[in-house]
Each structure stands twice: as C-alpha cells, then as structure tokens.
Amino acid sequence: MYRAQLPLSLVEVALGTVLILGVALGFALGTPAPDTQEPQLDAYASDTAALLANDPPRHSGATRLQEIVSSPTAFDRERDALSNRVARILPDNVLFRVETPHGAVGTPTPQGVSTGTATVPTGHGSVQIIVWYA
Amino acid sequence: MITLNDRSDGVTRAQTSLPALGVALVLLTVVTGLGVAMADTAIAGADRTPDERRVAATIADRLVAADGPLAARSNVLNQSRVDDFDQSALEQNAPPASEYAVSIELADEEIARSGTVHDGTRISRLVVVESRESRTLTPDLATTDAVTLPRRSARATVTIDPPSGTTVWTVRANDRVVLHNRSGLDGSYEVSLVPYETTELRFQRAGRLESGNVTIGYDAPQSTKETLVVTVDV
Incomplete structure (x- = not known):
C-alpha cells in the first residue's frame, strides 16, 4: 500500500511566501502617496477669499464680498461680475465654485478630485470658495 | 521530491527529501529579499520632503499676512515695500531662509533670494500689488x-x-x-x-x-493682480 505524504518543506515555503509578501504589500500599499496638491489649493482658495474681501465694491457697501451677499437682488446683479473677477484672480488651470447664501457661481464641483476650500463668514451668512485643478 | 522507501513491514511511506528542503530554503530567501527590497522602495517613495514644503508654506503665509513685511493689508502688497525687499529683509522676517535656499518671485521676477535654488518645492500665492499715486482734484x-x-x-x-x-x-x-x-x-x-x-x-x-480756491490731493490706489511664488530647496 502506497501512502503519499505532503512534502512539508513545500507547505512551509508556500506559507512563508504568503506571510512575507503580505508584510511587504502592507508597506507598499499602506503608505499613501503624498497629496501635494491640497495645501496649494487651500492657499489659492483662502487667497481668493482675502482678495474679494479687500476689493472695493462696484456699487455700495464696504467691500466686494459684502456687496455680493447683501441681498438676493444684489447677488443676481453681481453674479457675472463675480464669476469674471474670481476667474481673473485664479490661475488659468484652476476651476472654482463660489457658494453664497443666495446662490452659487462657477463650475459644479466634481467628485473625486483634490479640492481646496475656504469659508468666509459675513454678516449675511457664510461664503464658501472651492477650487480644484482643471 | 518524494521518494518511496520500502519498509520492513511492507508499508511504503512517502518522506520529505533533502533536495526539496534545499529548494524551499532558497525560494524563501529569495522572497524575503524581494519583500525587503519592495518595502525599502515604498518607504523611499513616501519621502515627501516635509521640511521644504513646510518652510515654503510658512514663508509664503508670512509674506502675504496683513502684518508681514510686504503687505499693506492681507494679500495686498505695497509696491514700495516690495521694491525695498532684499535678502537681509528676507532672512530677518523668515529665519529659515538663512538655513535653506529660498527664492521669492513676484510676477515671474525674483525680488529676493538666499542661496541658489535648483529644484525644490514651490508654493504660489495670489496677491494684489498696490501702488499709490497722488492725484489732485480742483x-x-x-x-x-x-x-x-x-x-x-x-x-x-x-x-x-x-x-x-x-x-x-x-x-x-x-x-x-x-x-x-x-x-x-x-x-x-x-x-x-x-x-x-x-x-x-x-x-x-x-x-x-x-x-482753484480749493484743491484736494488724494491717494489713488493702482492695483495689479500678481502671483507670489516661494521656492525652497534644502
């Protein structure tokens, strides 16, 4: 009667390979790629907010930012001018969306991209500026 | 890999052989070597030069801050202060500049630097440069x-x-x-x-x-939008 026996060394080498590759894979996948875009995008967003807060208004109010959020009619009137102004502030390869209590201007925010955000409180609610690379 | 030995009791049993053990050891060693090499590469690849990025971001923050050496207000730079800015002012306001090679560019023109920057990390900030022009109204x-x-x-x-x-x-x-x-x-x-x-x-x-009996002189601010780029090289 012949009885086969599992070669123990091969079982060992298989188990050992799985173990070592598992640990190595942990290192390879466990360290995320550095996200170097987000700090720059956050800086762009907060700079845009600071520049809007420093701009003189086109009609009335203390600053451009205050003028935009002061009322729904003022926002409707300033919508295109605001869009142009923010597009001129930001570099060409950066898209933006500005959300105010009365509505939003800019491109709809895409899913799954690195974005930079800045929120500015104003007397009429918060204005959020979201920027991302095109 | 398996040799069959005839035993005195007539039962034939498989037994691990020495060559199989040798092959197994060699395989395991190779895999271990590969694994360590992979881990090493992964850790080297994750090196994100945090010092450069941190120094660049801090200096850029300092330069656009309202109480910074260049700014008139937050993100609004004063043209005459920009003209006066040089290496000693940079090192005085941003102490890391004396340790790292730092270059400050405004509108693609270098306004100050400490050391030579070859590669390095860049942080861009959006600013308005404001110059004041006196005008008279009669x-x-x-x-x-x-x-x-x-x-x-x-x-x-x-x-x-x-x-x-x-x-x-x-x-x-x-x-x-x-x-x-x-x-x-x-x-x-x-x-x-x-x-x-x-x-x-x-x-x-x-x-x-x-x-003509009354004249009024006032400052008319002229502002241009520019990009302030801070580059830091260790």
Whole structure:
C-alpha cells in the first residue's frame, strides 16, 4: 500500500511566501502617496477669499464680498461680475465654485478630485470658495 | 521530491527529501529579499520632503499676512515695500531662509533670494500689488458746496485759499466734521478719511469760492493682480 505524504518543506515555503509578501504589500500599499496638491489649493482658495474681501465694491457697501451677499437682488446683479473677477484672480488651470447664501457661481464641483476650500463668514451668512485643478 | 522507501513491514511511506528542503530554503530567501527590497522602495517613495514644503508654506503665509513685511493689508502688497525687499529683509522676517535656499518671485521676477535654488518645492500665492499715486482734484465750488472724491482713499490733503471776503468754517466728510475753525480755514490740511466708503467733502462757507480756491490731493490706489511664488530647496 502506497501512502503519499505532503512534502512539508513545500507547505512551509508556500506559507512563508504568503506571510512575507503580505508584510511587504502592507508597506507598499499602506503608505499613501503624498497629496501635494491640497495645501496649494487651500492657499489659492483662502487667497481668493482675502482678495474679494479687500476689493472695493462696484456699487455700495464696504467691500466686494459684502456687496455680493447683501441681498438676493444684489447677488443676481453681481453674479457675472463675480464669476469674471474670481476667474481673473485664479490661475488659468484652476476651476472654482463660489457658494453664497443666495446662490452659487462657477463650475459644479466634481467628485473625486483634490479640492481646496475656504469659508468666509459675513454678516449675511457664510461664503464658501472651492477650487480644484482643471 | 518524494521518494518511496520500502519498509520492513511492507508499508511504503512517502518522506520529505533533502533536495526539496534545499529548494524551499532558497525560494524563501529569495522572497524575503524581494519583500525587503519592495518595502525599502515604498518607504523611499513616501519621502515627501516635509521640511521644504513646510518652510515654503510658512514663508509664503508670512509674506502675504496683513502684518508681514510686504503687505499693506492681507494679500495686498505695497509696491514700495516690495521694491525695498532684499535678502537681509528676507532672512530677518523668515529665519529659515538663512538655513535653506529660498527664492521669492513676484510676477515671474525674483525680488529676493538666499542661496541658489535648483529644484525644490514651490508654493504660489495670489496677491494684489498696490501702488499709490497722488492725484489732485480742483473742484468747482461756485454753485455747489460739495464734492465727491472719485476714488476711495485713506487720507486727503485739502488746501483752502479763500478769496478775500469769503470764509470757510467747516469741512465735512460724509457729515463727519474733519476740519473746523470758527475764524476761517486757510492753508493746507491733512484729513484722514474712511477708506471703506465713498467720500463726499462738504464745505460750509460764507461768500463765493472760485475754481482753484480749493484743491484736494488724494491717494489713488493702482492695483495689479500678481502671483507670489516661494521656492525652497534644502
């Protein structure tokens, strides 16, 4: 009667390979790629907010930012001018969306991209500026 | 790998052989070597030079801050301060600059640097560079007694030279009294204004004022949008 026996060394080498590759894979996948875009995008967003807060208004109010959020009619009137102004502030390869209590201007925010955000409180609610690379 | 041994009891049993053990050891060693190499590469690849990025971001923050060495207000740089900025000012305001190679560019033009930057990490900030230009306004006050400044300004110089028989007592900026003299204003006066509102100057007087009797000098800010780039190389 012949009885086969599992070669123990091969079982060992298989188990050992799985173990070592598992640990190595942990290192390879466990360290995320550095996200170097987000700090720059956050800086762009907060700079845009600071520049809007420093701009003189086109009609009335203390600053451009205050003028935009002061009322729904003022926002409707300033919508295109605001869009142009923010597009001129930001570099060409950066898209933006500005959300105010009365509505939003800019491109709809895409899913799954690195974005930079800045929120500015104003007397009429918060204005959020979201920027991302095109 | 398996050899069959005839045993005295007639049972044939498989047994691990020495060559199989050798092969197994060699395989395992190779895999271990590969694994360590992979882990090493992964850790080397995750090296994100945090020092460079941190120093660049901090210096950029400092330069655009409202109380920074260049700024007039937050993100608004003063042209004359930018012109005066050099390496010693950079090292004084951003101490890491004496340790790292730092280059500051405004509108693609290097305004200060410490050391030579070959590669390194860049942080860009969006700023407005503001230069002030003095302008003079000569209002015609013959028929009206109010004049609106065309630009918002933090200060103005009002020069009043009334003809004989005319007295200017009070100058108001948006109903706020900025100059007053019961016996008449005559001469050049500095008045500080609110830069966040459009200013209307109103002259309270008795008698006629001709064009040229009152001149108003004010600062008209000229602003251009630029990019401030800080590059740091370790």
